[in-house]
Amino acid sequence: xxxxxxxxxVVCGMGFISLCALHFFKRSPELMGRLSTRLQFRGRKMLNxxxxxxxxxxxxxxxxxxxxxxxGVLVWLVSSSVVxxxxxxxxxxxxxxxxxxxxxxxxxxQIESELPDALxxxxxxxxxxxxxxxxxxxxxxxQTGPLGQEFGTxxxxxxxxxxxxxxxxxxxxRIQIQDFVLVVVALRxxxxxxxxxxxxxxxxxxxxxxxxxxxxxxxxLTAQGRIQGIVxxxxxxxxxxxxYFMQPSMSLMFTTTIGWVVLVGxxxxxxxxxxxxxxxxxxxx
Numbered sequence: 511x512x513x514x515x516x517x518x519x520v521v522c523g524m525g526f527i528s529l530c531a532l533h534f535f536k537r538s539p540e541l542m543g544r545l546s547t548r549l550q551f552r553g554r555k556m557l558n559x560x561x562x563x564x565x566x567x568x569x570x571x572x573x574x575x576x577x578x579x580x581x582g583v584l585v586w587l588v589s590s591s592v593v594x595x596x597x598x599x600x601x602x603x604x605x606x607x608x609x610x611x612x613x614x615x616x617x618x619x620q621i622e623s624e625l626p627d628a629l630x631x632x633x634x635x636x637x638x639x640x641x642x643x644x645x646x647x648x649x650x651x652x653q654t655g656p657l658g659q660e661f662g663t664x665x666x667x668x669x670x671x672x673x674x675x676x677x678x679x680x681x682x683x684r685i686q687i688q689d690f691v692l693v694v695v696a697l698r699x700x701x702x703x704x705x706x707x708x709x710x711x712x713x714x715x716x717x718x719x720x721x722x723x724x725x726x727x728x729x730x731l732t733a734q735g736r737i738q739g740i741v742x743x744x745x746x747x748x749x750x751x752x753x754y755f756m757q758p759s760m761s762l763m764f765t766t767t768i769g770w771v772v773l774v775g776x777x778x779x780x781x782x783x784x785x786x787x788x789x790x791x792x793x794x795x
Contacts, residue, residue: 578602617656621685623722624657629693629715633708642697642707643668660685689718732791739787743780 582599635645700707763769
């Protein structure tokens with residue numbers, strides 16, 4: 511009961527402080543602008559966003575800070591452990607950014623896998639006599655993946671009055687794929703100068719397909735090194751857990767100052783070793 515009363519008091523106190531801060535910042539637009547710029551920069555840096563993708567970085571950064579603070583306070587009130595509260599706060603600080611980065615990388619890889627087939631489809635439609643806009647409309651209708659959604663956004667922007675060059679440039683900024691820059695150059699040159707666009711698109715599609723095959727081979731050859739890095743990093747943690755249950759004296763590692771220092775040193779060395787292995791097996795083509 512006391513914990514519930516204390517939690518209610520903390521929530522009310524945080525709400526009162528938030529209202530006071532909001533009222534203060536409304537009376538000081540210059541300070542509000544500085545804080546917004548600071549939070550937006552923090553959100554962009556944490557999520558590795560470009561300027562085009564940073565529309566919601568301010569809201570994300572603000573909600574992320576609130577989530578970390580509230581989560582840490584709740585765990586501290588429930589468990590009365592500062593260590594557990596700090597651990598949960600650190601976890602809440604890392605997980606959203608990692609999840610966002612994983613989702614973005616997953617979408618980027620899916621677009622890369624769909625791009626060669628899409629280019630071949632556009633090249634075939636152009637060779638059959640269709641206009642580029644008609645080929646894109648058919649592609650958007652038949653393509654249900656993220657690449658079709660991106661080309662659909664390009665067509666919608668064109669209907670709203672945006673030029674084709676600006677719309678395709680914005681698409682390149684959104685997806686942030688280096689290979690797509692070649693597609694943008696080919697489309698812009700063809701639209702400005704003219705000529706047969708189907709041949710460059712077909713050659714580019716074949717190049718991207720060969721690159722994807724080569725990347726798959728490299729990923730297969732380096733799979734053992736990546737798994738070895740994960741195993742070598744997690745095995746000491748597993749062994750420490752087994753020894754903790756087998757040897758009661760292992761509890762000194764978690765209850766003494768020297769034990770905490772040793773654990774911090776072990777964690778730093780494991781992290782550095784894992785990052786070095788990842789650096790070795792990361793081959794960019």
